[in-house]
Amino acid sequence: MEEGESLITVGTTKVNQLMDMVAQYGAAFAAKILAAIAFWVIGRWLIGFAVGLVQKALGRQKVDPTVLRYVGNFITVTLNILLVIGILGYFGVQTTTFAALIAAVGLAIGMAWSGLLANMAAGGFIIVLRPFKVGDFICAGGVTGTVTEIGLFVTAINTPDNVLTLVGNNKIFSDNIQNFSHNAFRRVDLVAQLSGATDWKAAVALLKQRITAIDNVLATPAVDVEILEFNLVGPVLAVRPYCHTDHYWQVYFDSNKVIKDALGEAGFPAPMAAQTVIVQQAAG
Numbered sequence: 001m002e003e004g005e006s007l008i009t010v011g012t013t014k015v016n017q018l019m020d021m022v023a024q025y026g027a028a029f030a031a032k033i034l035a036a037i038a039f040w041v042i043g044r045w046l047i048g049f050a051v052g053l054v055q056k057a058l059g060r061q062k063v064d065p066t067v068l069r070y071v072g073n074f075i076t077v078t079l080n081i082l083l084v085i086g087i088l089g090y091f092g093v094q095t096t097t098f099a100a101l102i103a104a105v106g107l108a109i110g111m112a113w114s115g116l117l118a119n120m121a122a123g124g125f126i127i128v129l130r131p132f133k134v135g136d137f138i139c140a141g142g143v144t145g146t147v148t149e150i151g152l153f154v155t156a157i158n159t160p161d162n163v164l165t166l167v168g169n170n171k172i173f174s175d176n177i178q179n180f181s182h183n184a185f186r187r188v189d190l191v192a193q194l195s196g197a198t199d200w201k202a203a204v205a206l207l208k209q210r211i212t213a214i215d216n217v218l219a220t221p222a223v224d225v226e227i228l229e230f231n232l233v234g235p236v237l238a239v240r241p242y243c244h245t246d247h248y249w250q251v252y253f254d255s256n257k258v259i260k261d262a263l264g265e266a267g268f269p270a271p272m273a274a275q276t277v278i279v280q281q282a283a284g
Contacts, residue, residue: 036087039083039086039087040083040087043079043083043086043087044080044083047075047076047079047080047083048076050075050079051072051075051076051079054071054072054075055071055072058071065133065134069134069149069150069151070123070124070127070150070151070152073151073152074152077152115168115170116153118170119152119153119154119168119169119170119171120152120153120169121170122168122169122170122172122173122174123150123151123152123153123155123169125173126150126155126169126172126173127150131177131179132147132177132179132181132182133147133150134147134148134149134150135147135181136179136180136181136182137179137180137181137245138157138177138178138179138180138181139177139178139180140155140157140167140172140175140176140177140178141155141167141168141171141172141175142167142171142175143157143159143165143167144157144159144160145157145158145159145160145163145165146158148164150169151169153168153169154166154167154168154169155167155169155172160249180245180248181245184244185218185221185242185243185244185245186242186243186244186245186248187240187241187242188240188241188242188243188248188251188252188255189238189240190238190239190240190241190252190255190256190259191228191236191237191238191239192207192225192236192237192239192259192263193231193233193234193236193237193271194233194234194235194236194237194263194268194271195233195234195268195269195270195271195272196233196234196235197234197269198234198235198268198269198271199268200227200235200237202266202268203237203263203266203268204225204226204237206262206263206266207223207225207237207239207258207259207262207263208222208223208225210258210262211223211225211239211241211255211258211259212241214241214251214254214255214258215247215250215251215254216243216244216247216250216251217241217242217243217251217255218241218242218243218244221242223239223240223241223242224238224239224240224241225237225238225239225240226238232273233271233272233273234271239255239259241255
């Protein structure tokens with residue numbers, strides 16, 4: 001009996017030691033988990049605070065909003081990566097090995113994500129070369145609209161029909177870029193079809209006078225109204241007022257209305273296609 005009792009006592013002791021060990025390691029692991037969560041929350045708050053300080057400092061220097069957003073995104077991504085590496089190091093993960101692993105995996109991912117990295121590089125060139133900025137009305141990458149943000153990888157463009165479109169920076173930078181907001185004014189290109197029987201000089205003078213009076217049409221440069229071409233109906237006039245980009249469509253539509261109303265009220269004949277038919281009767 002004494003030998004059996006001794007075995008039971010030894011077994012109980014080992015179980016208790018095992019339970020104590022599990023409890024000890026479990027408590028240590030739970031403490032590390034809680035500490036990692038605390039580090040993550042505090043680290044994220046500090047990152048946001050630091051980025052805010054940098055953006056405020058640059059804002060006081062009147063740095064362009066486009067640069068502010070780009071710098072803020074870059075700092076946020078970099079500090080988040082450092083925070084993750086720091087938390088892993090706290091858990092005992094060898095950060096040097098982890099960095100080497102990142103470098104090895106990064107090469108493979110870089111080849112697979114070459115387009116993403118190209119977008120990031122193109123975003124940097126856009127910031128440096130500044131072909132456009134936030135608020136400009138552009139046509140780039142096959143999309144026309146107002147730039148709302150230039151990010152690390154994509155540029156956000158709000159189209160005239162109020163659709164937010166994200167275009168890869170590399171696609172924008174490798175394609176033609178039209179910046180309609182860069183110059184102080186732009187030209188509106190319209191045409192007016194006249195009848196062959198119309199006094200075109202009178203029509204030109206009338207349209208110049210009426211279109212110049214449209215709201216937001218610039219006096220300088222003056223409105224251009226000239227003969228563009230001829231067709232079977234008659235001469236075609238090129239009607240070209242100038243205005244600021246913000247007023248383009250208002251001037252466009254108002255000019256079309258003026259062309260229609262002015263020519264009709266002046267009594268000019270309506271342009272209609274006409275054909276002359278010659279009938280010859282056979283002799284006999």
